[in-house]
Amino acid sequence: MLHLAQVQKQEPSGEPQLRLLARQDFETAWVVIAETPVIPSPEALAWNDGVLVLVDLSPTQEVLSVQDATKWLVSLVNDYLTSSITPALLAQEKERIEQ
Structure with missing residues (x-):
């Protein structure tokens, strides 16, 4: 499932995270996520802190892809x-x- 997320980088030794802001329910329908969950994501290392990305997640919340x-x-x-x-x-x- 496709999500809009914000890259969050903690301390230099901490693992980068993706804060999920919205999710795609249908091709042209998105839902804002009220309580924005945070997912640890080594894939976020490639992005600067605060950048908005599109994240494709598996049903088990595994990061499948990240794109600008x-x-x-x-x-x-x-x-x-x-x-x-x-x-x-x-x-x-x-x-x-x-x-």
Whole structure:
């Protein structure tokens, strides 16, 4: 399952970690994780502290892959924020659909 995570590096001798911020439920649906779990991850050594990454996790929370989230985030901004889709517009659409 794909997650958005933040790289966290502790003391120099400590193992780097990934703080899970959100997870993909469907292709275009993401859920923010309220209590952000932290997963120890040697794979995070390659990234700077604080960097946002996309992490593919197995059902047992094993890290399968880690990739830079920059292109993905820019794509979201381009697809949703530059096309005048605002929270107010989304709320109006939700109300219209529920009627």
